[in-house]
Amino acid sequence: MASGSTMTAPICLVENHGEQLNVNPEALQILDKISQPVVVVGIVGLYRTGKSYLMNRLAGQNHGFVLGSTVRSETKGIWMWCVPHPSKLNHTLVLLDTEGLGTNPKIQNSNLPRECIKQFFPKRKCFIFDRPTSDRNLLFHLEKVPEDKLDSTFQEQSKKFCTYIFNHTKTKTLKEGIIVTGSRLRTLVVTYVDTINTGAVPCLENVVTTLAQRENSVAVQKAADHYSKQMVQRLTLPTDTLQELLDVHADCEREAIAVFMEHSFKDEKREFQKKLMDTVKERKKDFLLQNEDASFKYSQAQLKQLSEPLMKSISIGTFCVPGGYHLYLEAKEKVESDYNLVPRKGVKANEVLQQFLQNQVAVENSILQGDALLTYQEKALAAEWALKKAAEKEVELLSQKYKEQQQKLEAQERSFKENIAQLRDKLERERENFRMEQEKMLKHKLKIQEELLNEGFLKKSVKLHAEIQLLKKEIAANKEDKCSLGPWIFDVIGKMLDKEMPDPNVCGTAEQAKEEAAEKEVELLSQKYKEQQQKLEAQERSFKENIAQLRDKLERDRENLQREQEKMLKHKLKRHVLEEVAAAEVEQMTACVLL
Structure with missing residues (x-):
């Protein structure tokens, strides 16, 4: 079992105290811990007819379920033994043995007649057992009788019975293919018992x-x-x-x-x-x-x-x-x-x-x-350059936030699509299981109708015929509706996602408000990003204009300096020429004097 524990003996699941049924909390805890699918085998019948002996054999034991008259009246009810299934992997075999429930009027009132047994048990298999032993004294203590003391024919019959149960009993399944686990069986037991105690028939x-x-x-x-x-x-x-x-x-x-x-x-x-x-x-x-x-x-x-x-x-x-x-x-x-x-x-x-x-x-x-x-100019340019770099960082940060908001919205959209896809697959499987259940039920009802006609129950056969016709219509409608499954899914998922068909008098839901807020935040970030880009472009234009003006000023200063330098050079050259002329004249005058 999934709980990791194995029951070494049965436990009373439902106790019968007079006309009141009580569920044993300890037994419910055992079921609640079983997460595996269960195969439920129940047995009913009169005292001393071998019920408990057969259940012990199914559990692979010679003893466990108390036999016959050894059960005290105050502890009679439904006894449960959960053991690993001998042939179905990861399944638990739940054995249920009834003791003394027939004295409860509420159970008697909910017992259905023979026709209903046919309806709820479409597949029936009969086994005939010989006496386990010819010794009447040993019959009262079968759990203590060694195997070799039992009749060989009875042993073979018991073996065939157990083999059939193990190989042919199916996993407990409810309508629409719902597989019953131990924990789900627990809920079923509690609900059924509570309903019976109110005097009603369980639905x-x-x-x-x-x-x-x-x-x-x-x-x-x-x-x-x-x-x-x-x-x-x-x-x-x-x-x-x-x-x-x-x-x-x-x-x-x-x-x-x-x-x-x-x-x-x-x-x-x-x-x-x-x-x-x-x-x-x-x-x-x-x-x-x-x-x-x-x-x-x-x-x-x-x-x-x-x-x-x-x-x-x-x-x-x-x-x-x-x-x-x-x-x-x-x-x-x-x-x-x-x-x-x-x-x-x-x-x-x-x-x-x-x-x-x-x-x-x-x-x-x-x-x-x-x-x-x-210089003053260089400081001004440096300050403006710093502002430009700060603006670029701000734009970069806003761009990241905008991108992240977009990613979150895309992730939310993927989430919705994933939910829709898996829901579609599940609904398809459920629809197919439902169709198979309907066809199985139709086949069963047709078989019952045939048996009723053969046994002369004409009125019941006519009533059942009406049920059969209704079931056929449901099956046909289910097949025709398959083509419209897609729109139906989106209608359901639309309601589920709120888009939940809100009340016209209510101004949206909390979920819608959150989505609208997220969209507005993205819109605001986008607007802020655009404004920062515009500011950055304006700063860049201003910076380029200042650079251009500085370049022009430097160019003018350079030209002015060049003109000043050329002017100074001309002046020096002129002075140099005059000095050379003067020197030449002095030299000539000196020569004349010497002559």
């Missing part, structure tokens, strides 16, 4: 509905837990990108939906699938927050470590010298470069860097203004 449809409510709640929890467990195992926070987390989320959500589909049934309004979607959405949001927090803390720690030399240099005044601004820029750019090389900083890496750079604006401006090596 299978109501029982299945009650079972579905309980099982679907469990299925939601099991699927949500699977999602969380797999996310924890597969994620390493912080993830390098948001898309990395969303991809893991998509895989885990797909598996969670499959878990829910496997364990849920009769979720006709899709309220439990919607509950799972909401739960997964909230847990995904929590993982996103954890990822952002991990990224923020890790990025801050790395940046703090890398910026320590820069901060120390600032504190001791290293950059408060002529040319210090250039040295500061080199040190700051090295911090940025080293930071960008750090791997897997996560989704908050740019935001942390942006905060760091914004915190440096005042210090950077102070160093710039105090640098005596720079």
Whole structure:
């Protein structure tokens, strides 16, 4: 059994105290721990007819179920023995032996006549047993009789009986192919007993509905837990990108939906699938927050470590010298470069860097203004260049946020599509199972009708004929409706996703409000991104204009300097020529004097 424990002896499942039936809590706990499908074998009959002996043989034991008159009247009821099925892997064989329930009037009132036995047991097999032994004294203590003391024919008959039960009994299944596990059998038992105690006849449809409510709640929890467990195992926070987390989320959500589909049934309004979607959405949001927090803390720690030399240099005044601004820029750019090389900083890496750079604006401006090596014009250009770089960082950050919002919306759309796809597959399987059940039921009713006619029950045969015709119409309608399955699914899923056909008098649902808020946030980010781009372009135009004006001014200054230099050169040349002429005249005059 799935619980890992094996029952060594039967336990009373339903106790009969006078006219009141009570379910044994200990037996319910045993069933609740069995997650495997069960094969249920029950036996009814008079005292001392070999019921308990045969059940012991099915359990592979010579004793266990108490035989005949050894049962005290106050403990009579339904006894249960759960053992691993000898031939069906991963199945549990549930043996039920009745003792003394026939004295309960409520049970008598709910016992159906022979025709109903035919209706509920379409396949019947009869076994005839010889006496186990000719010794009447041994008949009262069969559990103590050695195998070799029993009649050989009886032994062979018992062996054939057990083999047939093991090979031909099927997994307990309810309408629409719902497989019954131990825990589901527990709910059925409690519901049936409560109904019988009220004096009513149990209605299978109501029982299945009650079972579905309980099982679907469990299925939601099991699927949500699977999602969380797999996310924890597969994620390493912080993830390098948001898309990395969303991809893991998509895989885990797909598996969670499959878990829910496997364990849920009769979720006709899709309220439990919607509950799972909401739960997964909230847990995904929590993982996103954890990822952002991990990224923020890790990025801050790395940046703090890398910026320590820069901060120390600032504190001791290293950059408060002529040319210090250039040295500061080199040190700051090295911090940025080293930071960008750090791997897997996560989704908050740019935001942390942006905060760091914004915190440096005042210090950077102070160093710039105090640098005596720079002219006024150069300082103005440097300040404008710093603003341009800051604007570029802001645009880059906004672009990342916009991209991440788009990725989240796309992930949400994929989630809806995955839910629709798996729901479609499940509905197709359920429809096919329902069709097979209907055809099986039709075949059975036709057989009963034939038997009733042969036995002369004409009125009952006519009544059954009407049921058969109705069932045939249902089968035909089911086949014809198959082509419209797709639109029907989308109608159901539309209601499930809220798009839930909201009340016209109500202005939307909370879920719609969240979706609209997300869309508005994306729209706002897009607008802000566009505005920042426009500002950046304006700053760039301004910067280019200032550069152009500075270039023109420098060009004019250069031309003026060139003209001044040429003028000075001409003046010097003229003076040089005059000096040479004067020297020549002096030399000539000297020569004349000498003559």
